[in-house]
Amino acid sequence: MKKILIILTAAVLLTACGNTTVNDETAKRKQLQQYKQDLHTLEQQITALEKELNSAEKEEVIKVKATEVSPQKFENFIEVTGKVEAELDVDVSPESAGIIKEVFVTEGELVNKGDLMAKLNTDMLNSSLEEMEIQLDLARTNYERQKNLWDQNIGSEMQYLQAKNNKESLEKRINSINAQIALAEIRSPVSGVVDIVYQKKGNIGSPQVPFAKVININKIKIYGDISESYITKIHKGDKVKVRFPALNETINATINQIGNTIDPNNRTFRIRVNLNNVNERIKPNLISILSMRDYVNEEAIVVPSLFIKEDFKGHYTYIVQNEGTKNVARKIYVTPGVTNNNITEIVEGLSAGMKVVSQGYNQITDGTFVQIN
Numbered sequence: 001m002k003k004i005l006i007i008l009t010a011a012v013l014l015t016a017c018g019n020t021t022v023n024d025e026t027a028k029r030k031q032l033q034q035y036k037q038d039l040h041t042l043e044q045q046i047t048a049l050e051k052e053l054n055s056a057e058k059e060e061v062i063k064v065k066a067t068e069v070s071p072q073k074f075e076n077f078i079e080v081t082g083k084v085e086a087e088l089d090v091d092v093s094p095e096s097a098g099i100i101k102e103v104f105v106t107e108g109e110l111v112n113k114g115d116l117m118a119k120l121n122t123d124m125l126n127s128s129l130e131e132m133e134i135q136l137d138l139a140r141t142n143y144e145r146q147k148n149l150w151d152q153n154i155g156s157e158m159q160y161l162q163a164k165n166n167k168e169s170l171e172k173r174i175n176s177i178n179a180q181i182a183l184a185e186i187r188s189p190v191s192g193v194v195d196i197v198y199q200k201k202g203n204i205g206s207p208q209v210p211f212a213k214v215i216n217i218n219k220i221k222i223y224g225d226i227s228e229s230y231i232t233k234i235h236k237g238d239k240v241k242v243r244f245p246a247l248n249e250t251i252n253a254t255i256n257q258i259g260n261t262i263d264p265n266n267r268t269f270r271i272r273v274n275l276n277n278v279n280e281r282i283k284p285n286l287i288s289i290l291s292m293r294d295y296v297n298e299e300a301i302v303v304p305s306l307f308i309k310e311d312f313k314g315h316y317t318y319i320v321q322n323e324g325t326k327n328v329a330r331k332i333y334v335t336p337g338v339t340n341n342n343i344t345e346i347v348e349g350l351s352a353g354m355k356v357v358s359q360g361y362n363q364i365t366d367g368t369f370v371q372i373n
Contacts, residue, residue: 061369064329064360066320067303070352074300075293076340080224082242082273082288087219088190089284091210094120096183100205105212107197111188117212120184120205129177132170139167192216217284220277221256224290225268233294234258240273241291247281255292295338297345303356305344308336317350318357320370329357331366 098120105117146163186205196213205211222242226234236258243250259270273290275282307317316333334349350356355372357364364370 061371062329062360062363063373064320064364064370065358066355066372067358068353068355069301069303069346069350071299071301074297074302074338074340074343074345076295076338077291078226078230078294079289079291080226082222082224082290084220084222084282084284084286084288086215086217086284087221087274088192088214088216090190090192090214092117092186092188092212092214093207093210094118094184094186094205095207096120096180097204097206098122098184100199100201100203100211103197103199103201105194105197107194109194111192111194111214113188113191115188116185117188117194118186118199118205120186122181122184125177125181125184129174129181132174132177136167136170136174139163139170143167186211188214190214190216215284217277217280217282220275220282220284222273222275222288222290224271224273225263225266226271226292228262228267228269230294231262231269234271234292238292242273242275243289243291244282245287245289247286249281251275300337301346301350301352302343303346303350304358305339305342307356307358307361308334308344309361318361318364319350320355320357320372327370327372329364329366329368329370 100118101121102119103117104119105111105115111117143163143166146160149160192214193216194212195215197211198213199205199209199211234255236255238255240253240255241250242253253273253275255271256274257272262269271290303317308315309317314333315336316331318329319332320327321330322328332349332354335347337345337347339345357370359373360370
């Protein structure tokens, strides 16, 4: 009996201990489940708070300025330096050699075509001329007499022919001397101003040495060298603007001549522009700038070149779009065309009516909310 009581008592104690272990494990599992539930709730709260903060950040509004684009005329010009020359710029030289006996002009003096400017020494020629004129008088008298006799069938034909030949020979020699004397006169071949007198009285003049420069700048010509890449874009008769920086003056003109050859040294062709210079303000060798149009688009979309940025994908700019109740900046990739004077033509990407961000584009990205000032 005692053994049975002992065994029952031990069984009860073991059962009580087992129940305690099971109850503790169940409590811990319930607590773990509660923690997980609390963690899930906390994560949801964190996510909601992050979304709220991100939403607040995205809704930050940047103030910008925007310009609406519209089709307009766009032109591109090329500029080259021109070389100014006088239409008439002549170095005058004597046609024969000799000592300069007289000078009749001074620098700055106005001369007309054919005016006598200087004269070479012709003393020897004059002496020869006087001698031959005396001989010619005798030859003419002899010829007249022989002719009268021959008309009367008196004398020989040979005497008549000799007298005639002698007279005509002297006449030709006199004409030759007169021509040489005329060559000793230095006359202006054009009307203009004596710009420089190179020689003076007593110098030896010759056809190889210029005596003076006569220039007429009432009309001038300007030459410009254009790259051969523009040979199909520049034509005779095209309008050109000629600017003289020193005079602060610009003149509208036309291209009068297009060169027919390409310079092999610099791969350019030459154009010429003629100008009237009645007031003579434009001087030869004055610096001039020739500006010519090589491209025009009557309906072009253009923006300042500063608005166009570039990344690894290409060129882009920012526009403002109205999305719902808010203005949003959008990054638009574009295809630039010709650029002139810091203005760029947009071939693709923009259309009329779009608003391009003109100020504040460095503070925005694609999707930024903006306010247009």
